[in-house]
Amino acid sequence: MIRSLLWFILVLYPFTSVANVYPLPEKGSRLVGEIQRHIVQKGEYFQTIAKDYDIGILELMAANPGVDPFLPKQGTLLIIPTEMLLPDVPREGVVINLPELRLYYFPKGKQKVYVFPVGIGRIGRETPIMITKVKSRIPNPTWTPPASIRKEHLEERGEVLPSVVQPGPDNPLGKFAIQLAYGTGSYLIHGTNQNFGIGMRVSSGCIRLSPDNIEWLFNNIKRGEKVTIINQVVKTSSEPSGRKIIEVHSPLSKTKVEQVQVVNWSSKNLKFMSQFDIDISTADEAIMLKNGLPVDVGLFR
Template sequence: MCRILEKTILSDILRHLVLLILILVLSGCAPRRILNANPHPFPSSPAEKIERNKFSVDKGDDVIGRLAFLRLERGDTLPDIARHFGLGINQISSANPGADLWVPAAGERILLPMSFILPDHPRTGIVINLASMRLFQFKENGKSVSVHTYPVGIGSAERPTPRGQMHVSRKMFRPTWYVPASIAEDHRKKGDPLPAKVPPGPDNPLGEYALYLDEPTYLIHGTNKPASIGLNATNGCIRLYPEDVKKLYDETPVDTPVNIMRQAYLTGQRNGVIYLEAHGSSGDSDAIELKTIYAKLRAMEKKSAHRIDWKKVENVLAEGKGIPVAVSRFQQKSGTGAERVIELRHPGRLYGRPEIPELKMDAWYVLAAEMGDKTDAERAAAIINHQGPPIPARVLPKGNRYRVIAGPFENLGTAELAVRRLKTDLEMEGILIEPPSKR
């Protein structure tokens, strides 16, 4: 049974609410509701002059995209930046190992790893590389090949995504999720029982679009948990951002071949320059994988006009950041070299970033946590905000401590559901805060 908190926290919330209303009145603005199902259109700001998902590849080239730098602003999180620029959490965190995932420093300059080496596989249909957690969709386009690429979430260690050659057997808009017995049992043990089936809507983990594979029970689908893209977080399916799966759904006919593989080391060329991309440290790989990649590089070196910097190869394999790195040696003034890293202007509004509804006088709230460190509290609030479906949360000071408050919630039922989800998903003991009208 949920506990209901004493009046002191409620009075803190109301005090902040009165202050917020006063500020809005003095500035000539009326309070307005911010949160809605789809607050922004798909990313299309002309300020970010860089391609995120769609590329054209000349035959003989294997590398697509560009690397870019971006300076962060206050309130940014790396998951929001990743989603806006078509990346997964795995990619942006590996490229920026020192950055705080949830509360990065304002003004911090981060690398956007928006360059990729194509998998070593025939360029047809859909190819998914589990090591990079990216999906590639190929289409012939005359002398070049059109490539659409999207970040994905994949199966966990306990329920891995199967590998092999498959095809799309059918497609479904607004699918119903029939809960597998194993997943139902897991939730039952956690005290979070699931129904036999979940209809379309915000609670459906399949999202709005699903492509069913001929491998039984495995799908390529959307999600109601966008912050899980780039993680081993599914029960074996392939999960995409909602905006990405819509594009894939529209552009993929039934019977499209789907090849799922794991290639931790990728080599390729662009404009005669040899690149190497490594996912995971070479210390975690077996000898066969390393032997194979060295053999590929030596074969490429023999056909190239440039020698390979083998020390750089060792560094790339040891770091395993998942970023294509030029490993060719260049003569000074040769006029050739790796692609230049570009600087991007901050887009201002990040697509999909959770927006917190304003405080309301007559609403339910949940005290999710109380902490002595402001950054820790902001981190906890950011994590809660990125749950799926969203749970709005903010930080309110109380003396020299900081309280993470979830809400507002329209009624007791939705507040109690938030308490259960905080317990099940984040192991947080939420405490209900009732509105004054209920006292």
């Protein structure tokens, strides 16, 4: 009775904090978190719900297909995708998996991972895959839009962007920026001055966090820490418990580069399925749905 009451309270009044924090799983495991559920209340819509749980709006939509994100029906039970497989890369510094629209931060010496929803580059201005490091931390950054963005802004909106945007409420970088040591150093992990674009593909190539999340990350990350940006559409895991899990996200787009990356992952998936007793029909359904949720695909004997 008490347990049911606590669940009901948590569903109606979710706990809000900066990032979702999980203890690192045992050796050989990649599964963290657990699925939560939320009953839609009057006046709520996906953007407000996603903000309450600190997840991205697109991942909330993927986990709840068929529900209107702008006018979800009061009383609808939603799946909150706060269970996930960690990406298949070293657990160091920042790891950003583009199809997930998630940033993972593994602080050195701590057995935990912080997970943030992020906005990434839109089609035509894709966020590049890279292994790099934090070059600098910039409080109250100025924004120097390149000529291509100024031209695009003028053509689409009929407005002239200044060559330099000073810190303040009109600066789209927000109050904090983390510069990456990549190329000319023009790629940033930064905040925003708008309540839009977190968990979506809308930026000009940089990584966008909510104001609270970028402030936390800015205050905790150090210069020189590793930053890994990957494109893992499908994640798989053979857990120490015996569970065989697959997690599938929607590919970013149909560019040639991204198609090659999907094919490479498909080859790895075939290897995973051939090594273990896998329920092929369940795995095929997960690949077709692409809802971003971990799915058990092991055959139990």
